[in-house]
Amino acid sequence: MLSCGRSEGTGETSDTVTDKISETGGEDKVNISESAKKEWVLASSRAEMRIRAGDTGFSVESLCALEDKYDWISAAVKETALVSSVIDEETGSTVNLNWKYEKGVLEEGTEHLSLTLYFCDSNSMLTYTARFRCLKKSETFEVCGAYANNSARNARINISSVFALSFSADEPIKAWTFKKQSGEAEGYNQFPGSGHYITDFSDGMTEVRVETNVNQDWGGNGYIPIVYYTLGDLRGLYTAVEWSSCAIYAKQEGDVINERVALSPSRTFSAL
Secondary structure, X not given: OOOOOOOOOOOOOOOOOOOEEEEEOOOOOEEEEEEOOXXXXXXXXXXXXXXXXXXXXXXXXXXXXXXXXXXXXOOOOOEEEOOOEEEEOOOOOEEEOOEEXXXXXXXXXXXXXXXXXXXXXXXXXXXXXXXXXXXXXXXXXXXXXXXXXXXXXXXXXXXXXXEEEEEEOOOOOEEEEOEOOOOOOOOOOOOOOOOOEEEEOOOOOOEEEEEEOOOOOOXXXXXXXXXXXXXXXXXXXXXXXXXXXXXXEEXXXXXXXXXXXXXXXXXXXXXX
């Protein structure tokens, strides 16, 4: 069974934290635990991710290799903030949202370990769920989110970014990016080049912009939505996005690299 006890030092009591543990049957038995606590840990055999929920969003507090305890996350943790307002399509007015974190649900099966965080607007207009999955075979972490409109009104939501991460740059880090080619890729046959691009984050104010799209024209093919970060020859970290038109931006500011993921390159994503 999964343990869903309170985190040390949070000041939570049995009155503020409710733990529920259950099992589902079948060949792939899943242990489920539910709690109102704000700090959670997902771990594979090689890495560990610590996640914290707040009323305005969530943040990855630690991303640590278990072998040598090296933690990528810097002290300046970046929060993935939920949208603060929506537009009422009938009146054109702005509706401010007042988010509140409700609970987290942890599930463990034979193939994965997942955490779902639940947020709700105090006016009961929108809800948001953030789901983190640790895939046991590939040793990777996945993050996805979803907004839901629970009201009878049509609301337009504008999303500037869907995920944010800050990690340490106290040692030289290189970012590897790859362009999406319509024909033969650069570095193949008669086309000169390596087929990939390396950005060195050693000059203190470096920025990486990976923007992709669905165009297949030679002049507008963009990048593959993935960035590899390497620290020396032994450590690496990557961010990849599964979305047709998206962007990954990473900017070094002092000893910190701030990364964010957007659904639309160079503009705000808008949807009903």
